[in-house]
Amino acid sequence: MLETKNIDFYYGGFHALKNIGMKMEDHTVTAFIGPSGCGKSTFLRLFNRMNDLIPDTRLTGECLIDGEDIYHKSVDVTSLRKRVGMVFQKPNPFPKSLFENVAYGLRVAGTTDSRFIAQRVEESLKGAALWDEVKDKLKKSAFELSGGQQQRLCIARALAIAPSVILMDEPASALDPISTSKIEDLIHILKKDYTIVIVTHNMQQAARVSDKTGFFMLGELIEYNDTKKIFMSPEKEETQNYITGRFG
Amino acid sequence: MKRIFEKFIESLLTLSGATTGIIILLIVIFLFREGAGFFRHSEIESGYVLCVNEENPVYRLTPKQIKEIFDYEIDNWSLVGGNDEEITPFRISDISDYYSDEELGENNEFLPEKLGEIIAATPGMVAFIPEQYAADTNERVRQLITEKLNPADFFGGDTWMPTATPAPQFGLLPLLLGTLWVGLCAILIALPLGLGVAIYLGELADEKIRNLLKPTIELLAGIPSVVYGFFGLVVVVPFIQKTFDLPVGETAFAGSLILAIMALPTIITVAEDAIRNTPQAMREASLGLGANHWQTIYRVVVPYSISGISAAVVLGIGRAVGETMAVLMVTGNAAVIPHSLFEPVRTIPATVAAELGEAPHGGAHYGALFVLGCILFLITVVISVTAEVISKKQPQA
């Protein structure tokens, strides 16, 4: 379970997230929607501490995974990131072979058993619905794949380290409709085993894939509820305006 | 009006581009034309001939054999395909051992005749005498065949003695090997150091240190090479001599060390740019999979920027191979094929710089230096093309 309490986040002097508290249950898909620049990515990246890489930022409040404060001093960031996988907006495979891309997380974790690695790579590629398309060219460079395939490779790469949470920041925004629907189908399947948080600008996508939806605006969480509720009968006027396209 | 002005500027720019191109082309043509002239020269000094006794079965000696004969290293004709007979090398100045000035006449008018007599009387003699005298000797004197300098001797020759008489030695190997040797060692020193600094600057140093260090390093690239040479001569050479207990400190190693220092700024700057150009997305992908900073650097950043890093290396080599002044000052300039790092060597650019001033214009030596120039030019062309090709191979995400 992911939970935040009174999160405030600053880029230098800029107050990017304002007092955000929310809970995300295991094995659910939560969608974040909201106008550009409202802080969706910033909030998402809190959960694998990706924001730590940006100099001159500040965080207050609590960010918990299964009850554990992931910003506590005793937490090892690399092992946290093994539990919380991330898929980025733009497919970002490594300049390596397909196989090595998927095996990467295992290799950096120190796994050397090549049978185990090969098995995990296969499982992960199957999990990302990519296996049948690439099983004969695992030695090929990842750059030879199409954009949609690259994104699924990135998902496979995240699955290989067996995380419990997967963060997706607009995973389909750079893809064509067919690749997009493949990714959406995949999210449905992955939900059984993972807790998924997805940022999207596509209302239909949020409605299709998510169980719960959070609507952000100007660094605030305006409304957070079951997806059906948000799209059928939102409580706040801003939400209503946004999803009907009158704003943003 | 504005259109005309734009047209004017446009043609001006085109013109300056064309001029630059033509000038460069002319320089290259000049270089190669002068270089080609070298192979039209004769193997021995022009205006002179080598004469032997008519009974001698040897008709031709190679430049190397000639040199060794006159250095008394070859002392028997059987070693060069003749009879078992001692070789007596003879230079025109040796005439005073045989005849007094009076006997030669006031204006040396009897000199050719006397030369003929000496050669006729000494079956094992090979005489290096002016062409004009050789004609007036006698029928018992025969001139050896001399040929034009040939490329095989030049490219395969292991001796560089351009001012040796009677036969100057133009063997490329010691210079080429000296150049490659010094350049290679320089790269072996500069590479790990440069990459280390580049990785430190690109990945580890905080912004403040980087903003201070990077311009400083770039500044180093602008220091004139004599200054490096001076530093090498005063600091590095004595240091090497003492540390390794050598007879002289001016060695290949000193040259490599100075070159390494000189190549560092190039390597660091180019490699650091490549490292910095690694997309943040790559780093985030790696860190997001639980890799730590070091794993990210050597598993993702370095492989991703490998083409830029290789370009840095090649450019560094280019600098090292073409560098003249500093190397000239610290390597001792002995044109011998290097066997270790701790011997004096001589590089191609240093040779050209040191000898061009004293080589008579239009002579064989002069031409040989131009051939060296051509070779250096070709080496640097190969290097820059390699750098170009490698840096184009940037992976695209």
Ligand SMILES: Nc1ncnc2c1ncn2[C@@H]1O[C@H](COP(=O)(O)OP(=O)(O)OP(=O)(O)O)[C@@H](O)[C@H]1O
């Ligand atoms: N590295 C940064 N340094 C400073 N400000 C930043 C940085 N990253 C984001 N911001 C600011 O924080 C705010 C939230 O950014 P964020 O990327 O989280 O928005 P977003 O909701 O994901 O937008 P989008 O839908 O366009 O991706 C924006 O106003 C942005 O300008």
Ligand SMILES: [Mg+2]
């Ligand atoms: Mg975003």
